[in-house]
Amino acid sequence: MDLPVMPPVKPMLAKSVAKIPPGMQYEAKWDGFRAIVHRDGDEVEVGSRTGKSLSRYFPELVAALKENLPARCVVDGEIVIVHGGRLDFDRLTERIHPAASRVKLLAETTPASFVAFDLLALGDDSLLDTPLADRRGALVHVLSTARPPVHLAPATTDPALAREWFERFEGAGLDGVVAKPLDLPYRPDARLMFKIKHERTADVVLAGFRFHKTGPIVGSLLLGLYDGQGALQHVGVCAAFPMKRRAELVEELEPLRMPDAEGHPWASWTDEAAHESARLPGAQSRWTGKKDLSWVPLRPERVCEVKYDHMEGDRFRHTAQFVRWRPDRTPESCTYGQLEEVVGYDLAEVLGETG
Incomplete structure (x- = not known):
């Protein structure tokens, strides 16, 4: 694997605030496993928040990521499992199992999805210093033909819609709203975004x-x-x-x-x-x-x-x-x-x- 941003990469983080701040990009806060995906041709590495590999636990996702992501890229997102129309964290934790036979069975019976919300590298270019608004535009473009179980995370710059999402999306098991400054570069392991959670x-x-x-x-x-x-x-x-x-x-x-x-x-x-x-x-x-x-x-x-x-x-x-x-x-x-x-x-x- 030879990419401009190499694994392991710790994701950029958010600090808690009481209210949705104005003038930002807003996304739902997903309740799953944060993951940084590196793809270089047939090589795919799915890294956890701590930098450990998750690839062996989600073989169905590795295959789907090869089909839906650009040939050379680094993408930030969330691994989730949907059950009964909402996120199911308990079923997600069951996927981390030491037995290969169990992993194979669970990949078939409780398949996971990947929700992408940031782009750290594309081709030979690192996007770590690129403003969020431009990274989002590039992500929307490269995932325009993506199909489930790979999804593009919904995003908006309308604070009124963000407040509506904050109220409505909880019924689907989501955790709140994340606000991201539009000019924000990507800084691994830094708390530069904002999260607003239900209390x-x-x-x-x-x-x-x-x-x-x-x-x-x-x-x-x-x-x-x-x-x-x-x-x-x-x-x-x-x-x-x-x-x-x-x-x-x-x-x-x-x-x-x-x-x-x-x-x-x-x-x-x-x-x-x-x-x-x-x-x-x-x-x-x-x-x-x-x-x-x-x-x-x-x-x-x-x-x-x-x-x-x-x-x-x-x-x-x-x-x-x-x-x-x-x-x-x-x-x-x-x-x-x-x-x-x-x-x-x-x-x-x-x-x-x-x-």
Whole structure:
């Protein structure tokens, strides 16, 4: 492979802002695996956000990229899986499997798509110093005949349309909106773009915590919600605390600590079969490697309010943010019923949008 921009390349990133800024190019924020694709003739390399190769896990995409991309190019985009008209991150994570036979089966049963949104090189030319508006024009041109599963990401310079996308596209599993300055060069690993994400709050049950990797202070709080059958389901964690507060939390939560998990709603968390019928804190798996996932069980008697962006099935898609304790709420009142239901929106319509 001999390209003007060689792998590995870390993608350009975005920083969070509260509102959609004016005077920029706007795109949907895709919830998948960020990927930089290098193609030089028959050679195709799909690199992850960290620079590791994803090519072996998505053989169907490698073939599709050869058919749809220019002979020599470097393209930034997102690998996604569509199920039921919306993005499905759980099915996407299943694709990262060590067994070649499993990879082959999943490529057939849950094929992935690639959504392209930036062009870093074309032919013998690097476009890293080219303004975004010109890179976008070139990308639109070279993908004018592309066919699924390779897609051109919709983009617009109309902030009113961007606000409309922000509201409508969430029903298809998208994560918000990304705003990009029109004169922006491509700068790998730099946070020069802007992301606007949905933010909601929920009252959840505190049912345990994990220690921080640095020592005997709180690393993350384990959160739960009651389902319609009265079972406490693990929905995620909140973890962003100052180091001083992490130490204070250990002492503050001491009265709730249980000697072990016996009698706790998540007592069967180490039993792999139990995870098939309930949401429990994760046990050891191929995803976690040797990471210590042990946790301290707490009597599920305390309620806290957290901020979250959106749900992935019956759990928080990303780490939640702690807001405050809610001594006025009973744990039993913290159910899935409080969560806002998002109106469904077919992903096929998202990919058909033009700006």
